[in-house]
Amino acid sequence: MRVLLAVGVVALSLGCSRGVRPDSEVAGTKPVTGKVYSNEAGEKVTLIALEPGDAHKALVAFEGTKSELDGQVLVASVNSERGKTHYWTPWRGRKQRFVSVEDRGGYEDLIFSDVNHTGYTHLKPDAGKTGALKVEKIFERYQDLEGDKKYQAMLAFDRKFWANQAEVQLGEALAETNKACGSKLTSTVAWDSITDAQINEMSFGSYCVGPLESLQKLCARSDEAKRAVQQKLQTVECRMDAQAALKLEAQKIIWSVTSGSTVQPDETTTFFIDNL
Structure with a gap:
């Protein structure tokens, strides 16, 4: 009984007890911090940082964007330059930059561009939604999507x-x-x-x-x-x-x-x- 209790405590302390598949894009990483950005139009983008930091990876989740990205969680490669952080994600067989975050001298501006890149919208940090965010849930959501054939088809070249x-x-x-x-x-x-x-x-x-x-x-x-x-x-x-x-x-x-x-x-x- 003591052994079972000890195992349970360890699982809870890790926050995310589900194992990651060895072939997963997020294998060897774990979610650490997250931030939600939103605007008055109801668009919401959630960014989840992944450790280790030298992997330069994050998860990006989309809601309310009125695009085919809604409900999706994508793994992104992250790079920063001149006060901007860019999130590059795969979509329809191409490497896409749907999201960039810019430091505008004291406040952050998240710039979202839809799949066809014909327009841009701006979102700002949402403290309330960030406070309620469960990063492990987004991490698990991504793992579920990786096993979904429809999701994989939307990543393949089209x-x-x-x-x-x-x-x-x-x-x-x-x-x-x-x-x-x-x-x-x-x-x-x-x-x-x-x-x-x-x-x-x-x-x-x-x-x-x-x-x-x-x-x-x-x-x-x-x-x-x-x-x-x-x-x-x-x-x-x-x-x-x-x-x-x-x-x-x-x-x-x-x-x-x-x-x-x-x-x-x-x-x-x-x-x-x-x-x-």
Whole structure:
């Protein structure tokens, strides 16, 4: 009986008695401290520091963000620079930075960016929720998720998902361009020119919107530019190529990008002024 009581006391003192699988991303670590951040919109992000510190790992839990991250707990690699701490987490086969915390001279600002990185929201430390936080519960929640097939599927690379994200981003930019220019442009992406590795490496939607953003600015400044776009352009194609380039062929803009490089905005604007 004494032995059983002693074992029970040890288990309670550890706070988290469940064993961690040897192949777990958090094997060899334990939760130590946690902090909850929230805002008036109801968004909540919880950060759990893991020991040992030299593992540079943490858990990040999401609630109320109105994104597919809600209810998820992700393991993050942590790095700090210039007063900012970045939390890099896997999602859909890519390393994502959904969360950064910045020291703004006396108060912390947590910056949350959704999966498509088209907007940012700010959260601040929530003392009440932090006081009620049970770090072991978040740790156990993560272990449960690791064994869930649906969760694992959302961590694996998903070409269709990232292609759809890029198409949505391009479609939004196209709508803004047509509004600014009074045009009826269409857009397309030459997906056969883009490898999985390239989709995994870069935010392709951000690269594709370059010529559309330049056309928006030109149309905002000039009625002549509006007329030129309406009369001389029909579609914009975005593709990967060996070299970043911009071409105009038979009322079609061909926008070629390469890893880490696009034609710069000033060059793009000059091209349209000279060729439309």
